[in-house]
Structure formats: structure tokens, C-alpha cells
Amino acid sequence: MKKSPLTSRRDMLRLAGASAVALAAPRSFAATREGDLRGTIDAVRYKTTPDATDRKSVSLQTMIDRAAAENVPIFLPPGTYKVSNLVLPDNTRITGVPGASRIVYTGDGHLFSAENIKRVELSNIIIDGQNRWLGDYAGALLQFTGVDEVMIDNCEIGGSRKHGVQLERCGGRIERSRISGASQSGIYAVESDGLSISGNEVFDCGNGGILVHRWKKAADNSVVNGNRVYRIKANDGGTGQNGNGINIFRADNVMVANNHVSDCAFTAIRANSASDIQITGNQCQRSGETAVYVEFEFEGAVVSNNIVDGAANGISIANFDQGGRLASVTGNVVRNLTLKGPYEHEVGFGIGIAAEADTLVSGNIIEGAPRWGMQLGWGPYLRNLVVTGNIIRKAPVGCAVSVAKGAGTAVITDNVFQETSDGAVLGFEWDKQVSGELATTGSSRFEQLTIERNRIS
Secondary structure: OOOOHHHHHHHHHHHHHHHHHHHHHHHHHHHHHHHOOOOOEEEEEOOOOOOOOOHHHHHHHHHHHHHHHHOOOEEEOOEEEEEEOEEOOOOEEEEEOOOOEEEEEOOOEOOEEEEEEEEEEEEOOEEEOOOOOEOOOOOEEEEEEEEEEEEEEOOEEEOOOOEEEEEEOOOEEEEOOEEEOOOOEEEEEEOOOOOEEEOOEEEEEOOEEEEEEEEEEEEOOOEEEOOEEEEEOOOOOOOOOOOEEEEEEEEEOOEEEOOEEEEEOOOOEEEEOOOOEEEEOOEEEOOOOEEEEEEOOOEEEEEEOOEEEEEOEEEEEOOHHHOOEEEEEEOOEEEEEOOOOOOOOOOOOOEEEEEOEEEEEEOOEEEOOOOEEEEEOEOOEOEEEEEEOOEEEOOOEEEEEEOOOOOOOEEEEOOEEEOOOOEEEEEEEOOEEOOOOHHHHOOOOOOOEEEEOOEEO
16 A cells, blocks of 8 residues: 555654664664673773783773773663773773673772862762772872863662771762671761762761861862661761761861661761861751761851760860860751760760850750760850740750850750759869859849850749
8 A cells, every 4th residue: 555645754753763773873872882892701800910812801991092082971771790990081981781781990099080070970880899908099989180070870889898998088979879788987078079979878888988188178079968877876086077977078058868877886977177068957967976066267157957876975065275166056956865985075975065165056956965965165264145936945054154264155045954863953163063053043143244044944
């Protein structure tokens, strides 16, 4: 039967579309087909293989170089690829089948590295370091330096003898990935430029979870959002430099939001010398030391709407003696603290919220602080604290406020104290109690204090 003109036209359009796909396909997949990487490849080594002419020894590096030069991706079909010492050029894009495309490090140097390029992208692959030795020059399984945009998406990275991923002077995104079993930290990002770390799972690491650091204090502008971090140890010891789920150091303008952090040897979220930081909406469970710590040389911190359940101390805004000041601590729930910490501390553990200078502490709920519900100042290090509208329950002392020589102003008003057996508001010189109950008798003895309208039950 003769086709109508309309039917013939449709057939012609289908044929033209199929021809276009056929012409495009060879270029898009040339990198995967020519090297024949299906199945297992043994010890692909770019620089260290004795026989550099062997096809298998150079195929993956050759394909990476060619694909990057042509600005097309490499697709890794399901299988195991045993490799080491791969250098990623600009425009490298490697993707695989989630859970099925596996890259295994064979040792003798490094796995992936890239330096001073614009873009690298890795997605949908498993990367297994097998806990093999890394060269002295290699800080991680994946080490990228000076890369404008690093994209790591939906990958599994495990078994590194050092860091899992190390980025220096990089931007981009690490997202939806599982990073585990690193001897150091899961993610170590230093001198970043607007890096986004979101939706990842980082766990079972030896010294840290997610680290955002700088060599010198400056704007970093990174966002750490929606990650799950757990079982972080402090194998190298110390008093806080290790064992933190999320650690921000000298990096200003960073947001740490909506993360779930649990079972860390020290701190769930620790900000050291990090100004203009936001720590908000996080779950912090079973921290070995202080759950949320903002310390040393910082100016500007918002700590809000976090839940702390289980820690030695809850939230600490500290080190006015080192320039730490200017914070807002609001809407947090702190509960189930313990007197036991990982080292001997001059103040002691079991404190709900501690603050020292130019800080608002408002709308928080503290329950079960076995030492003090709040520590307001330490010795002479107290200035301009406003503590209002908080609920403190089941703490021997509700608020321990410093009245030592040189201590500055504190306003303690409209708080509710319940089951504070030793006192609701008491004056301290360092760790020595020097006053009776101030919540009921007033603060005329200490002109720098305003204590009004608090409720005790």
C-alpha cells in the first residue's frame, strides 16, 4: 500500500534523528570503546609500570587524556579497575554505574591527582584505597590542588591511609557521596573558594570527619549542609585538634547547617578562629567533649536551633582572652550531659552553655547539666552578656556568673530555673563560689550585674 505524504515525512524525520544519534555516539563514547575497559584491568600505572608500551598499563591514562582533550566524558562500565598514579587533566569527566563501577588503588604513590586546572568531575563510581601506602607527597586518595571546580557526586570513597579527599585552593561541590575508613579525615578542604559540601555520609574516620581549614585567616565562603557524620575517632590524641565531626579553622563566612553528627570523640561541630560563622539546625548526639564549640579568634557567630543530646559540655562560646567575641546563641536544646570528658579541664565538664563576651543567650532549653546549666564568663573574661528567656532544669547550679576582679557586665533576666538544687544564679571567682542566691536577693552587691524577673521552681 502506498504511504501518504504525511507518513513519508514522519519516516524521513525518524531516519534523520537516528542518523544524528549514530553520528554523535562514536565521539561521545570513543574514550570508553577504544581502550576496551570492560571487566577487570590489572595495575594501570601511568608512570611506574616498567613496560610503558603495554596496552593495559597505559590505556586508562591514555583514555583520560584523550577524552579531556576532546571535552567528552569517560564512562566506566561495571567492573573492577585496578589503577594507581593517575593524573587528571583539565575537563576530566569520569562516570560509571553506581555501585558497580569500582576503581581499586594498587599502591606505589597516589590514586588521583590534579593541579592548576579549571574542572574535574567524578561521579557514580566506587573508589577503594585498600588501606595501601600513599607516597609522602600524597595527602589523600583524591588530591586536587588549584582546581577551579571540583565535582564529586554520588561516589563511594573508602580505605585511605591518609585523608579520603584533599582539596587545596579549590571550588566546586562534593555531594551525595559516602566517604569512610580514612586514617585521617574524610574530607580535608584548605584555602577553599566557595566550596559546597552537601548531602554526604562521612563515617569511621581516624581523626576527623569534614575539615574546612585555611593556612591564614580569611574569607572561605564554604557551605557544609545536610551531611551525616558519625563514628569519628581521635587516634592522634590532643585536646580538640582531632576527633571532630565538622571542624572549621580560620575560615570565615562559613555556613554549617542541617547536619546530623553523632559519636565523635571530641566535638560534633567545632569552629576555631572562624568569624561570621553560622551553626544552625544541626543534630549533635553523643559527643565526647563539647558538642558545639566556637573558640579563639572569632568575631561574629550565630549558633541557633541546634539539638545537643549527650556530650560532656553542650555549647561553648569561648576564649575572649584570645579575641573571641560577638555571638548569638538562640533556640538550642541541650540535654543529657556528663561530667566525664576526654582530658582534665580547668573549668570541668557538665556545663550546658558557656559564653564570655558580647553575646546574646536567649530562648534556649537546658536539661540535665550535672555541673552548671550556664557558665557566664571565666575570671575577668566577661563582657556584655545578655541572658534572657532561657529554661534551665535539673542542674546543681542554674547560672554560674563570674564576679572576679575585672569581670564586666551581664544581664540575667526572665529565665526559668527548675530543680537547681544549689542555686539558680550564683557568683563565682574562677571556680570558687563567692555568693549566695542572686536570683532572689538581687545583685546590688555586684553593680556590673542586672538580675531581674527570674522564676525559680
